[in-house]
Amino acid sequence: MKGPISQFIEKxxxxxxxxxxxxxxxxxxxxxxxNGKMMITLAGAMSTAELGISLAEMIRQDKVHIISCTGANLEEDLMNLVAHNSYKRVPHYRDLSPQDEWDLLENHYNRVTDTCIPEEEAFRKLQKHLIGIWSKAEQSGERYFPHEYMYQILNSGELEQYYEIDPKNSWMLAAAEKNLPIVVPGWEDSTMGNIFASYCIKGTLKPSTMKSGIEYMTFLADWYTKNCEGKGIGFFQIGGGIAGDFPICVVPMLYQDMEMHDVPFWSYFCQISDSTTSYGSYSGAVPNEKITWGKLDITTPKFIVESDATIVAPLMFAYILGQ
Structure with a gap:
């Protein structure tokens, strides 16, 4: 018997x-x-929207088997974990003048719609710990993916002193505890990516200490081929952008470029998006377009919910969790 949220949805x-x-x-x-497996992809600012409240439980209950996310979503879940009390909400954000925005900058607040992330408490607090493990890896001649460095910090317990939310609401913490596979395409396009680049420019670190996007794709190709037996792997895309575009391409790459003609298509597809197809946007493309790119089969169950992911995703997760 499903719980009250699910019953409300069904009614x-x-x-x-x-x-x-x-x-x-x-x-x-x-x-x-x-017995199918599922990839979830996170675009936009879903971590700052506190999707972790529902996504962490999905991870704990093995309802997701791999995540692809932007560098922003990777780090912003941790920022919320360690600096939540210093976030500033601006519900009247539509009324802000350029001067109001400048004042936020001067006060070290970076705005994402109605939510301002505090620079000192969030970015700099994480930076202190990350530079330590980046440097340690380089000195030992070791290389890791961006998410693996985050996992190392979380699993070490060194951030526990800063926790400002219930840790069960951090999806990154849930993922670290399970060592969940994560793919972070374009990680350089994130605050921590920018900070890492700055250390490379200064000569403090080498770019090679961070594993690259190409290595993420080769990792994903290996993971996909090892996990696609039986029912196969589904693709649940929240928003658009590189978080979805990058991993979905692993199937045509394996089939066309690696000539692995027995590789199965993605076996379920859902996208939550409000992007408009007629603008030529890949993010707004209807699922059938992906058939022509060798990503989905004619028989793949396909769904598109043209709505706000911050509203829709938690409701869908609640339903899947039987809440």
Whole structure:
């Protein structure tokens, strides 16, 4: 018996995007019941939207088997974990003048829509710990992926002194505890990526200490081929952008470029997006377009929920978790 949130959804969400939400959530459930695995991709500022409240439980209950996310989502979950009390909410953000924005900058607040991330408490607090493990790895001649450095810090317990939210609401902490595979394409396009680049420019670190995007793709190719048996691997895309575009391409790469003609297509696809197809945006493309790129099969269950992911994703996760 499902809980009250799921019952509310089933009773009220009967048409249009609401019905698509239910269909996609049921499809996700069916995929897992058939022993399929699932990739979730995180675009935008989903960590700052505190998706961890629901995503962490999905990870703990083995409802997700691999994550692809932007560098921003990777670090912003940790920032919220260690600096939540210093975040500043600006509900009237639409009324801010250029001078108001400048004042936020002067006070070391970086704004994401209605939420300002505190530079000193968030960025610099993490930076202190990251430079330590980056330097240690370089001195030992070791190289790791961006998320692996984050895992090392989390698993060491050195951040526990700073926790400002219930740690069960951090999806990165849940992922670190399970050593969940993560792919972070374009990590350089993040605050910590910029900071790492600055150390390389100063000569403090070498770029090679950080494993690259190409190495993420080769890792993903290996993971996919080892995990695609049986029902296969589903693709649950939150938003658009590189977090989704990068990993979905592993299938055509294996099939076309590696000539592995027995590699299966993604076996479930859902995207939560409000991007508009007619603008030529890949993020807004309907799932059928992906058939032409060798990513999805004709028979792959396909869903698109054209809505706000910050509203839709927690509801879908609640349904999948039976809440």
């Amino acid at each position: 009220n969400y009967l048409h249009f995007n609401a019905a698509a939400l239910v269909d996609a959530a049921k499809g996700y459930e069916t995929h897992l019941l058939d």
